[in-house]
Amino acid sequence: MTIPSTADELGRPMSAPEFAAVTTAIVDNIERVIEGKTAIVRLALAVMLAEGHLLIEDVPGVGKTKLAKALARSIDCTVRRIQFTPDLLPSDVTGVSVYNQETRDFEFKPGAVFANIVVGDEINRASPKTQSALLECMEERQVTVDGVTYRLQKPFMVIATQNPIEMEGTYPLPEAQRDRFTARIAMGYPDGGAELAMLDVHGAEDPIDHLRPVSDAATVRHLIATVRDVHCADTVKQYAVSLVTATRESHDLRLGASPRATLQLLRTARAVAALDGRDYVLPDDLQHLAVPVLAHRIIPTAEAQMGRRTTDAIVADLVHRLPLPVERPQRSPYDGRPREPRDPFDRRR
Ligand SMILES: Nc1ncnc2c1ncn2[C@@H]1O[C@H](COP(=O)(O)OP(=O)(O)OP(=O)(O)O)[C@@H](O)[C@H]1O
Numbered sequence: 267m268t269i270p271s272t273a274d275e276l277g278r279p280m281s282a283p284e285f286a287a288v289t290t291a292i293v294d295n296i297e298r299v300i301e302g303k304t305a306i307v308r309l310a311l312a313v314m315l316a317e318g319h320l321l322i323e324d325v326p327g328v329g330k331t332k333l334a335k336a337l338a339r340s341i342d343c344t345v346r347r348i349q350f351t352p353d354l355l356p357s358d359v360t361g362v363s364v365y366n367q368e369t370r371d372f373e374f375k376p377g378a379v380f381a382n383i384v385v386g387d388e389i390n391r392a393s394p395k396t397q398s399a400l401l402e403c404m405e406e407r408q409v410t411v412d413g414v415t416y417r418l419q420k421p422f423m424v425i426a427t428q429n430p431i432e433m434e435g436t437y438p439l440p441e442a443q444r445d446r447f448t449a450r451i452a453m454g455y456p457d458g459g460a461e462l463a464m465l466d467v468h469g470a471e472d473p474i475d476h477l478r479p480v481s482d483a484a485t486v487r488h489l490i491a492t493v494r495d496v497h498c499a500d501t502v503k504q505y506a507v508s509l510v511t512a513t514r515e516s517h518d519l520r521l522g523a524s525p526r527a528t529l530q531l532l533r534t535a536r537a538v539a540a541l542d543g544r545d546y547v548l549p550d551d552l553q554h555l556a557v558p559v560l561a562h563r564i565i566p567t568a569e570a571q572m573g574r575r576t577t578d579a580i581v582a583d584l585v586h587r588l589p590l591p592v593e594r595p596q597r598s599p600y601d602g603r604p605r606e607p608r609d610p611f612d613r614r615r
């Protein structure tokens with residue numbers, strides 16, 4: 267059985283007003299069910315548009331599953347949900363070949379990853395073997411079962427949730443698995459006003475039951491094509507490399523960020539820039555994304571751990587200490603473009 271692949275059919279990039287209209291509609295739609303978390307909702311969308319995967323890590327009851335469901339429901343595409351448990355099998359995730367008596371042949375039954383959005387709830391409750399079944403899918407966007415490789419659809423995004431406090435009966439994600447998540451976000455508690463609004467809006471019935479899609483998979487592919495088109499000056503790229511190198515050289519860290527992290531940092535920065543209405547990346551985009559994109563992949567030294575320094579704090583500190591790039595690009599990257607945006611480095615600090 268062949269699974270139809272939409273792999274390289276991203277289609278044309280969108281105009282700026284079109285992009286703004288679609289992305290605003292998606293954010294507004296999600297905010298109908300999640301109160302007071304605009305920055306997090308935008309970051310989740312940015313990760314999707316950067317063709318990445320999202321890890322939502324926080325204590326119980328702060329809306330992790332709700333955010334994952336709301337994003338998935340806002341887009342008319344195939345969504346599968348996997349509730350991770352210790353007895354979940356790798357074949358439940360990827361699929362399995364079964365013998366068909368009638369045709370006298372093996373038939374592939376696709377697993378839960380054959381969808382545009384895969385919501386993996388409480389991912390740290392599955393055994394390492396099942397967690398690792400996700401590895402190939404997340405990085406290569408394909409599944410190999412019994413020697414046959416099946417391409418996954420585009421967009422393909424894994425949104426996983428986990429509770430960092432819970433220890434009993436959990437299997438912490440291995441490093442290679444964590445590295446495949448473009449960003450890790452914590453929901454955080456809503457502020458007083460947002461919690462009050464939640465009681466008013468969500469007190470009686472759950473508004474997610476009435477949430478309707480405001481976009482579809484084809485439109486998301488156009489959004490992704492638009493994000494890929496966002497310009498990034500060489501000096502900004504160099505800044506990304508310096509940021510990642512700083513994690514590898516830090517005395518507080520036993521493991522720094524990987525080249526995969528650098529790629530994902532830049533992709534997400536392009537998405538954030540586009541969501542901000544820009545067609546070029548600013549160093550500030552990288553600064554804002556450093557903690558969500560880098561902090562979950564790095565490992566602190568024993569001393570840093572004993573000093574109770576979190577990886578978030580270590581990355582934030584590196585960002586603070588690393589000087590912003592100051593030299594101007596040799597030639598303006600915007601030459602010949604119809605509009606002349608502000609030079610990203612024209613604000614020496
Ligand atoms: N910021 C918020 N805005 C609106 N509703 C919220 C918010 N935070 C939590 N809730 C509500 O709290 C309830 C619990 O949310 P949810 O099930 O998503 O939590 P969770 O983080 O996935 O918890 P668990 O780790 O136990 O699975 C839901 O009804 C959700 O609507």
Ligand SMILES: [Mg+2]
Nearest residue numbers: 330331387427
């Ligand atoms: Mg949950």
